[in-house]
Amino acid sequence: MSTEDFASCRFRYVHDPETNGRIRIYLEEAPFHAAMMQEPAAYGLERAGSHPPFLAFGAAAKPDNIADARRRAQAWAEAHGRPVQEQAPRAASVPPNSRTDMAVDLDEIKRLRRPRAAVDAATLYDEIRDRVRGQDDAVAAMADEVARHVAKIQPRRPLSLFMVGPTGVGKTLSARCLADALSRQCGSDYGWLRIDMCEYQESYRISQLLGSPQGYVGHGDGAQLTDALRRNPRTVVLFDEIEKAHPSIFKTLMNAMDAGRLSTPASHDGDWEIDCRQAIFCFTSNLGAAGILEDLRRQNGAGDPQAIDGICRNRLRSGQLPSELIGRITRFLPFQAIGEDVRAAVIALSIRDLGSEYDLDVVRIEPEAIALVLAEAQDNVFGARPDEYLVDRLLGLAFAAAQKRGNRAVAVAVRNGNPIVEPESPA
Structure with missing residues (x-):
């Protein structure tokens, strides 16, 4: 016919x-x-x-x-x-x-039969790097893998990226920026879902990810993971701190990562499986991060994908993650500890982001303001996250006062040892 x-x-x-x-x-x-x-x-x-x-x-x-x-x-x-x-x-x-x-x-x-929107790896790298500082190697590897995956018309499985490194160095932010950059380049929205695995340490919580069978408590209430993939198969899913999840969740993810099919106990229109081959799975962990980074430094393998792959698999296999899950990871992305110069760049971004929360355009930041925040900041053992909180504490009231005055373009400076927010003088 x-x-x-x-x-x-x-x-x-x-x-x-x-x-x-x-x-x-x-x-x-x-x-x-x-x-x-x-x-x-x-x-x-x-x-x-x-x-x-x-x-x-x-x-x-x-x-x-x-x-x-x-x-x-x-x-x-x-x-x-x-x-x-x-x-x-x-x-x-x-x-x-x-x-x-x-x-x-x-x-x-x-x-509708038009060529698929192409993703340029270099453009993707630039867009993510604008927000994630000090992780150029990891961001470049991420951009290359994603560009190859998105270009596939019929991928056999989802892309699985494992980001490992100390806390507060940009792992979660990288996944968020990846979804935003893909939406801009592809011309249609990529879905975004962040799942905090700290909330799924008990076996019964898996029903909140996949749904409950008919006749069980919670049936019909929806499921976080399966609902998101049904709405948009092209979704960036972040499994944050994956090592804290219950082992039953690992078994569920293995089939999805290998066959591209996610089985669910809650049927939807007679369908018990979800196609997730177009999805991008991102995993974050700081499990064994210190040992991984030390091995990379000792072997001088920071830029060698083969060395990174071998070191990460060996280190993570001796931890809490099952070897079956580790074996299904497409690419490991080690995130380095950040230095003071990177922290200064992150502080500048945090100041501009805080200004945008008050509907203010921060057009100039004096170096003394960044130095003041760095001087009061804690040791970088916690990464850049505490610096963001410090920026809010030091400049929040000043931004609120500028908003009340009706300012729009402002500058951040230091006067008499205190940070201030003042209207930016016309050029």
Whole structure:
């Protein structure tokens, strides 16, 4: 059957409830089925059997997978411009035992067949580096891996990045900036989800990630991870402090990282699996960070991907993480401890960020102001995070006063040993 024949065909309802349910799915998914018939390889799909609507994922072809095929088609359409507009009637409006026409806008589908938005690794590096200072090697490696992954039309598994290093050096910020940069470059929003694994140290908490089966407490309440990936398969998921998670969560992630399929006990439209091959999984940990950085210094392997991979795997395998999880990581990204010059750059960024919270544009920061913050800051054993809190304590009231005066462009300076915020003089 050709695409045009399929677009103009009619389905008749029968008295078999299961068959009626499948027909309702076909009617709702008609535009996406037509697109998949026209070019099934673009969706990673194969024809299954002689009936054209039965399109599913490879050997797992069966009608129940059609809802997942629709989500895959929707993600592909959004990556190529904008979503397909559904032309078929909704199932609720289709009476039983009736004939229903099914119209497909083939012109709309053809307009969506445009090249995938490319991601430039150099631009991605520059955008992340503007916010994450002192981690040039890690950011460059991240940009290269992400650019390769996003360029794939049919990735076999999600990209898994493991960021290891001391606290407060930019690991979490890098993942957040990555999602923002991808949204700007691809022209459509990449999803962002941060999961604090400190909250998932008990086995029963896994239902909050994947959902609860029918009949159990919490069924229908939603699930943090599965809901996010259903809404947007192109999501950057950050598993913060992964070593603190319960071992059962590791087992759940292993299949997703290896096969690109996340199994969930909570069915959604008859679908028990979620396609996460377009997702980017970021893991952060400071487990064994000191030993990893010391080994890299001793072997002079900071810029050698092979040396980094071997050292990180050996060190982390002796810790709390299972070797099966470590073996599924695509790339390890060691984050270095930051020095005073990097802290000064981070303080300048923190001052500008604090000003924006008060709707103020900080156009000039005197070096004495940064030196004052550094002089009062604690030792850098906690990284740059305490410096941000110190900036808020030292300049928060001054920014509030400038806002009350109606200032917009301001400068941060030091007068009589105290930091001040004053209107910026016109050039």
